[in-house]
Amino acid sequence: MSLNGTRETAFVGAIDQGTTSSRFLIFNSEGSVVATHQIEFSQIYPHPGWHEHDPEELITSVETCIDGAIEQFEKQGHSRNQVKTVGITNQRETTVVWDTTTGKALHNAIVWTDTRAQELVRKLKDRLGSKELMSLCGLPLSTYPSASKLLWLLENVDAVKDAYGRGVLAFGTVDTWLAFKLNGGLSRNVYVTDPSNASRTMFMNLESLTYDHHLLDWFRVDTSKIKLAEIVPSSHPTAYGKLFSTVLKGVSITGCLGDQSAALVGQxxxxxxxxxxxxxxxxxxxxxxxxxxxxxxxxxxxxxxxxxxxxxxxxxxxxxxxxxxxxxxxxxxxxxxxxxxxxxxxxxxxxxxxxxxxxxxxxxxxxxxxxxxxxxxxxxxxxxxxxxxxxxxxxxxxxxxxxxxxxxxxxxxxxxxxxxxxxxxxxxxxxxxxxxxxxxxxxxxxxPAMRETTALGAAIAAGLAVGVWDNLSDLDAVNTEGxxxxxxxxxxxxxxxxxxxxxxxxxxxxxxxx
CATH class of the missing domain: 3.30.420.40 (ATPase, nucleotide binding domain)
Incomplete structure (x- = not known):
């Protein structure tokens, strides 16, 4: 049963926070895009092989996209109240660190493509037990997963070292940063991630979908000094909180998937x-x-x-x-x-x-x-x-x-x-x-004719949590034409x-x- 008994009136929003741009798309229950807004943001390359984003710019770009898409949506004669829920899909591995007492980022986000941790990874590969990691977390040691980026920050950035030493360091992939900030930061202190994102850190056990003490010990990450996001299902009616600002203030976030998982769901x-x-x-x-x-x-x-x-x-x-x-x-x-x-x-x-x-x-x-x-x-x-x-x-x-x-x-x-x-x-x-x-x-x-499958996947995850679609079979006819x-x-x-x-x-x- 869909909301209000009619599928036609239910719309789902999708935040698509990518590597070069942020977007907000609004889908109807047939999986068609009815409104969208996109903003490119700054790419920061401090040295060869280094790639960063400004964490605050990621947030402002998303918020601007939400307002822009809703403006377009309402010009079509729809009401913002028809957007029942919002899903998030995001660039994975990209790493953000912030202070749990101020809620402010301590460094630019290190992007998934960044290779600055190359020498650190070489040393890790020589550490006893390195070959056993993949059987637990599914990822090989490389500059790609979030773990190597976090370790580099702990070794090389004084503000991060200091926050870690005082036990006030928060670490997250972009989905966690988005959920934290879009919920109003410290005022609600929502601090979550989903398994498709957590599985990109090298800290999560694939079987249990929980942080693995052996992995954390091997990387020498002291969990008493760093806050790790709670791992919750990709589709959940309450865990991701509600939008604190934008014209959709008060609308629940009920789905979250790393971008590639979202595309798999969207297909x-x-x-x-x-x-x-x-x-x-x-x-x-x-x-x-x-x-x-x-x-x-x-x-x-x-x-x-x-x-x-x-x-x-x-x-x-x-x-x-x-x-x-x-x-x-x-x-x-x-x-x-x-x-x-x-x-x-x-x-x-x-x-x-x-x-x-x-x-x-x-x-x-x-x-x-x-x-x-x-x-x-x-x-x-x-x-x-x-x-x-x-x-x-x-x-x-x-x-x-x-x-x-x-x-x-x-x-x-x-x-x-x-x-x-x-x-x-x-x-x-x-x-x-x-x-x-x-x-x-x-x-x-x-x-497919409609190729916004990554955003559609986020919308599906969110919509399943609140009954826009009751089950996966309800999606059989979605995005099949052309x-x-x-x-x-x-x-x-x-x-x-x-x-x-x-x-x-x-x-x-x-x-x-x-």
Missing amino acids: KAFSPGLAKNTYGTGCFLLYNVGPKPVISTHGLLTTVAFDFGEGRRMYALEGSIAVAGSSVKFLVDNFGFMESSAKLSALAETVEDNGGCTFVTAFSGLFAPYWMDDARGTIFGITAYTQRGHIARATLEATCFQTKAILLAMEKDSGQALTELAVDGGMCNADLIMQTQSDIIGIPVNR RTIFKPQITAKEADARFGTWEKAVQMCKGWAN
Whole structure:
């Protein structure tokens, strides 16, 4: 039963706090976007390999987006009172620390792409017991998870050291920071996270969904000196509190998912064997493995897909690509290839192929399944024949090749080959990229017409908690119209040859940062 007995009048808001922008989207119960507002915010790069965000700017951008979307919503003749609840989806691993007595951030947020902890991670890998961590938390030691970012802050930032020493240090991923601040900070002191985000810290036990004392002891994190967020289900009617300000003041926050889990939910991959790939700033492929975690032996991560309560908790294997859409932005901003990222695909279409070029876009190392912190971006095969279009095409292909490597690893870990790949994210708007992806992986690629699946996942988590949808089967008809299927147009032999060239290039760029 939906609220007020009519599904048509129930709307759900979704905060989508990403790496380069914040957005607020309003969905109806059919899963269609009826209003949206987006703001880009500052990217801070203090040193090569460092990437930060201003924590306060994250909050103000979200609040501005809520007000902007509601203004648009009301111009359509709707009332803000029709927005029944709000969900959160957020960039994961990005780490915020603040003072529990003042509620103020003690440092810029360290973004998930940041590699400053590289040397610290090398030392951790030599520590006794390092190889056993992954069986507990599902993540390998790298600069990617939040743990290494927190340890770097404790070692290098005096204000953080001081707060830790006085026992007033709070640590959280972006969802925790958002929930804390959007609830009014210290006035309500909401301090929570969900398992899809907590599983990105290296502190949570995958089986119990609680903080693991062995993991915390191994990282030498003293829980008497630091506040860790309470881990609550991804969909919950009260745990995430209520908006303290904005025009939606008083509306409950009832759902929370890390962005890649949210996209999996938004693609309705609720059953084992279903997978999605999101082509955003980075690229993230999640494969639902069911109600028990599967620990990878082929370079993938194990993560919590979503926790909607008993019997509705799923795990996923994940392959993470650090650089996807950001490689397109790089060609536009740094090399001036085109005036906008949207036109880069058109430039790539001016040539028939990559002209012999392979671009390993390892700007901050390579993530799954390679895990090479010391690799760096490298273009191979440049000759006097090379044109901008060849470089553009090689850039787009890099994400497709890495997706292929992840799918091969998933097949080995799960014992099953994927038969179709659901896709979303900004890069999937380009037909050329999606056709190239299908060619390289040799299976159909399924692109929905409504591609805001990450925000839709947050809306679904929130809506399930308050009865906008009663159960998962209520979502069967959501976002099914107008899908495009891309099918392979080259032979398996040709696809294997192209992938072989990519793998050769990956091995050749290894060790560059040493």
